[in-house]
Amino acid sequence: MIIDITCDFCGTPIQKHDYYLTKTNCCSRKCQNDLKRGTNITDSIKLKISDSMKKRFSDPEKRKLCNTWSGKKHSEKTKKQMSKSMRGLKHRPLTKLEKEFQRSLWTEERKLQQRSHMENIGLWRCLDDIPESDIYFKQSDWHDRIFDKLSSGQLGILHEIGIFNVYTNKNGIVRDHKYSRLNGYRNLVFPELIRHPFNCDLIRNYDNIKKRTKHKYDSVITLGDLFSGIMDWRNSWKEQELCIYLVSRYERGERWVLTPI
Numbered sequence: 001m002i003i004d005i006t007c008d009f010c011g012t013p014i015q016k017h018d019y020y021l022t023k024t025n026c027c028s029r030k031c032q033n034d035l036k037r038g039t040n041i042t043d044s045i046k047l048k049i050s051d052s053m054k055k056r057f058s059d060p061e062k063r064k065l066c067n068t069w070s071g072k073k074h075s076e077k078t079k080k081q082m083s084k085s086m087r088g089l090k091h092r093p094l095t096k097l098e099k100e101f102q103r104s105l106w107t108e109e110r111k112l113q114q115r116s117h118m119e120n121i122g123l124w125r126c127l128d129d130i131p132e133s134d135i136y137f138k139q140s141d142w143h144d145r146i147f148d149k150l151s152s153g154q155l156g157i158l159h160e161i162g163i164f165n166v167y168t169n170k171n172g173i174v175r176d177h178k179y180s181r182l183n184g185y186r187n188l189v190f191p192e193l194i195r196h197p198f199n200c201d202l203i204r205n206y207d208n209i210k211k212r213t214k215h216k217y218d219s220v221i222t223l224g225d226l227f228s229g230i231m232d233w234r235n236s237w238k239e240q241e242l243c244i245y246l247v248s249r250y251e252r253g254e255r256w257v258l259t260p261i
Contacts, residue, residue, distance in 0.1 A: 009035045030121040132258050140181045140191035142200065149197035149235055157202055163177055164205045174208050176201045177224045179219045187223065190246040190254035192239055198229035227251075 002015050006027060008024045009031035026032040074082070095101060112159070118124035127135075157173065164172035177184075177194060177203045184194040193199075201220065203211075205219065211218070221229075227247050 003165055007031055010079050014191050098176060100215050136185045137181050140184055140194035142195050146197055148202050171206050173202045174205050176208055178221045188255050192243055192246055196230050196243055197237055198233055
């Protein structure tokens, strides 16, 4: 039977079948998530939850059932078995057809629906609230494996010094933009050009920090050097044709403009 109730979080009147009634009934997933996180819970809801928990655990025997391992220790054999089970299963890699099928599902319309949904439930920031520079920096960061596209000299430095790790190699190698993202944003250079492999430099983490603090993200090459390097690029790169096209557009006077996702 359909009955009229109110949302336990926001108080909105809703209708629900009595078969699906639970201890907490919400009008949307957002209210349900906020209720779980404790966001803006009213005093009446707090009392309702408190009374429910008191009734559930008033019996000492029930409290013991919540932790059957209370006061006990795992044997070494049990620990090893638990460790194996926690490692998870290795899933088979997707085939080329499966990857293409999954990519085909994410149309522009579905991307807009996903963003709208995630913004409504409060897990994503609204695009209007994100600074334009943050969006540009994200778009101009590398989206693919760059180490595979570097020269033999750069790879030699990488193997000699090692990749930066905050625990084991604090002065290791990090990736850096030769023509900085900040200058790219100021000059409205297309992000695809900034994330081209030619624009990737390998430097020590210490030098990268020093560069940020003292030189304020200065570029080590000019914009003309970047364009020349992209046009003369001979290694494989999935966006190479697009980058050549964008270089010609930039030279014709066109500039990057933020488009909604």
